[in-house]
Amino acid sequence: xxxxxxxxxxxxxxxxxxxxxxxxxxxxxxxxxxxxxxxxxxxxxxxxxxxxxxxxxxxxxxxxxxxxxxxxxxxxxxxxxxxxxxxxxxxxxxxxxxxxxxxxxxxxxxxxxxxxxxxxxxxxxxxxxxxxxxxxxxxxxxxxxxxxxxxxxxxxxxxxxxxxxxxxxxxxxxxxxxxxxx
Numbered sequence: 001x002x003x004x005x006x007x008x009x010x011x012x013x014x015x016x017x018x019x020x021x022x023x024x025x026x027x028x029x030x031x032x033x034x035x036x037x038x039x040x041x042x043x044x045x046x047x048x049x050x051x052x053x054x055x056x057x058x059x060x061x062x063x064x065x066x067x068x069x070x071x072x073x074x075x076x077x078x079x080x081x082x083x084x085x086x087x088x089x090x091x092x093x094x095x096x097x098x099x100x101x102x103x104x105x106x107x108x109x110x111x112x113x114x115x116x117x118x119x120x121x122x123x124x125x126x127x128x129x130x131x132x133x134x135x136x137x138x139x140x141x142x143x144x145x146x147x148x149x150x151x152x153x154x155x156x157x158x159x160x161x162x163x164x165x166x167x168x169x170x171x172x173x174x175x176x177x178x179x180x181x182x
Contacts, residue, residue: 004157004174006167011157011174015149020131020159020173023148024052027129028059030146031099039063040097041123043089045114046070048103048168051160052131052148056101066101067091069117071110093121099146102130103160106153108140115142131159132173 002013031040039062044053046068057066069089098118105111111128118126129146136153138144157163158170167174 001170001172003177004167004170006157006163009163010177011167012177013172014151014156014175015159015173017159017171020148020171021055023131024055025059027131027146027148028056031056031129032059032061035062035097038097040065040099041091041093042066042099042101043091043093043114043118044068044101045103045110048160048162049101051168052103053101056129065091069114071114089118089121093118093123095122095124097125097127098123099127099129102128104132104134104156105130105144106134106137108138108142111142112140132156 004011040060042053042057042060042064044050044066047070049068053066053068057064067089100111100114100118102111105128115126115128127145128142130144131148133144133147133150134153135150155163155176156173157167158173160168161173162168
């Protein structure tokens with residue numbers, strides 16, 4: 001599909017599923033190379049990351065575990081600027097290598113909150129992997145170690161990303177169609 005309508009908004013294809021899978025494979029190759037022979041704990045940030053995390057994790061050839069945190073900072077199409085922890089962490093992270101897995105990093109507010117929380121578990125190191133990064137919107141100095149793609153500061157859906165809970169199941173990524181607003 002080249003165009004989709006979700007609730008009251010129109011979106012057009014932005015990134016194909018083939019491009020997505022190519023970028024995920026490249027990221028997995030880098031992680032496999034960087035952590036060869038080491039044990040890694042992946043911490044996915046729900047809800048949006050579940051598809052990307054599954055695709056990435058299946059391509060990781062390391063001694064690895066995965067767990068999830070559920071945080072929220074969006075309502076509709078806007079960041080609320082506040083991060084709420086909804087589901088906590090139950091894994092032992094002390095002295096382990098942790099890779100935070102995000103679907104998208106825009107302002108960095110959520111990522112900053114997550115890192116501060118995870119540091120209290122005393123991991124050996126924390127790395128960050130995100131499928132999408134909005135450099136124009138990013139306001140923190142936290143290094144992003146693995147980036148699938150950089151994108152402009154536009155509202156997108158698909159591949160786990162949503163608009164009011166809808167659109168996560170699209171296999172490509174779609175951008176708000178500025179020429180066809182509702």
